[in-house]
Amino acid sequence: MKVRGRLRALWTPRILAALAVVALGMCWLPSCGVRYVVRSGYYQMELMAAREPVDEVLQSHELSAGQEQRLRMIATFKAYGKDTLGLSATENYDTVAVHWGRTIWNLTACDPLSFTPRTWWFPVVGRMPYLGYFVESQARDMEEQMKGEGLDVYVRTAGAYSTLGWFRDPVLPGMLSWSEADLADTVFHELAHATLWIPGSAMFNESFAEQVGVASMHTWMVDTYGEDSPQYRAVLQGERDDKAYTALLHLLAADLDAVFANSALDSQSKLEKKALLYASIPDRIAKSDISQKDAYTRWAARDTWNNARIIQFKTYNAADDEFAVVLARHDLGHGRTDVKGFINEIQTIMHPVGAGWVDDPFVALQAAARVP
DSSP states (O other): OHHHHHHHHHOOHHHHHHHHHHHHHHTTSOHHHHHHHHHHHHHHHHHHHTOEEHHHHHHHTOSOHHHHHHHHHHHHHHHHHHHTSOOOOOSTTSEEOTTOOOOEEEEEEEOTTSSOBOOEEETTTEEESOEEESSHHHHHHHHHHHHHTTOEEEEEEESOOOOTTSSOOOBOGGGGGSOHHHHHHHHHHHHHHHHOOOTTOHHHHHHHHHHHHHHHHHHHHHHHHOTTSHHHHHHHHHHHHHHHHHHHHHHHHHHHHHHHTOTTSOHHHHHHHHHHHHHTHHHHHHTSSOSOHHHHHHHHTTSOOOHHHHHHHHHHHTTHHHHHHHHHTTEEETTEEOHHHHHHHHHHHHSOTTSOOOSOHHHHHHHHHHOO
16 A cells, blocks of 8 residues: 555654653653543654655646645755754655645633643653644544633644654645745744754744744845845735734733733723723724734634633744844844854853753843843
């Protein structure tokens, strides 16, 4: 059978070693955690079995011309990331799961009157502020369980993910319909995870990878098309809107924090003010500098807003100002960044020479950002 043949060809001792580590780690988990890891492992193996080498898929011509173009670009991004940006070389995205029909779902849960997320501990990756699912009904079951505990819950789809080098992650089918800039950003983001991962700090790792992904994408676009090209100008326009929207959400989170910290309010009053603040998002967009206000308003209205949704935003956008200070030290001008230099500085901040990992990566980053 074709799929089984590919599975044997791609099955490596590294995968077996990873499963052994997970099995040992599960001994320390509660029964629900064991079920989650085992179930996730099953679907992970299903995804691994669906992988096909990129070269074979391209030779089969079963993809559209646009999909083939995107698939070829991924190898270009990986080579550029390694040779020019100093990102770790990985075997990720050397395969593609063309016929894999599942959607990845991401769940976060949070206290309704603070930005204190529910976290889960797992072997290898440590404590995480979200759960991933390969079946929507399983994510919805956990959503109801978390709601039953009185928590805010947010479930969304995820277009890509990383196993941090434990498996050879494939290109997912949906990625082949993305824009060139979004695809580049995502590939560089995932390569950043493989380059530097701080144990036990998912929020820092995601925010760091977000910075690397964007800076790398800008550098690649300028090197490839030029600073004054239509392709790069379009990226800059979209980014201006993204930055305005990000600033809007940071301000909203600060307003919510002020309500949650107000000791003069009882819980019911806080919940009422919280609802009013979330309801103000369309008006905030209308009054912002966002150029495509209708598009952002439609996107914001797709799901319910609550603290869990803000926590997901915070996970990928924490310490933006501090990261910007460090990034500026490695600005090469004209839209380009010395990404390798930036990563090396973050590595040194998080793991000083002669010492172990810092206790709090955000505190360490704040201190580094204050250094002239």
